[in-house]
Amino acid sequence: MLDAKVWWPLFPLLLLIVIVCLTWALVLAVRGEKDARARWLQVGAFACYFLAAAFAIASERGVVSANLHRPFSILTQLCLFGALLHHWNGKSASFRWLNGVAWAAILADAALHYLMVRH
Numbered sequence: 070m071l072d073a074k075v076w077w078p079l080f081p082l083l084l085l086i087v088i089v090c091l092t093w094a095l096v097l098a099v100r101g102e103k104d105a106r107a108r109w110l111q112v113g114a115f116a117c118y119f120l121a122a123a124f125a126i127a128s129e130r131g132v133v134s135a136n137l138h139r140p141f142s143i144l145t146q147l148c149l150f151g152a153l154l155h156h157w158n159g160k161s162a163s164f165r166w167l168n169g170v171a172w173a174a175i176l177a178d179a180a181l182h183y184l185m186v187r188h
Contacts, residue, residue, distance in 0.1 A: 083174045090167045142179075153172070
């Protein structure tokens, strides 16, 4: 059921979802808002996720340790959680949706990795 050949195409799809959501939210934060905290939370989330993805790809090729991407992924999740808290009662529902979908895709990726390794 959890054969890697069957579920492996989900990982690039989840990566694409996160990159699109984080890029969209970053563009909205830089171009539209005058809120410096929102801007830095989005920049931090994007930068940390970019580093996490780069190290995960490098670990797939055996260049770096397989655990090196995890701190950057956790930092991304902390930035996304901070952004969700920051925008929770505000008028910017698009930030809540984009950050929520990105965080859900990151958690789905982690859950899928856990299930495939455990199985």
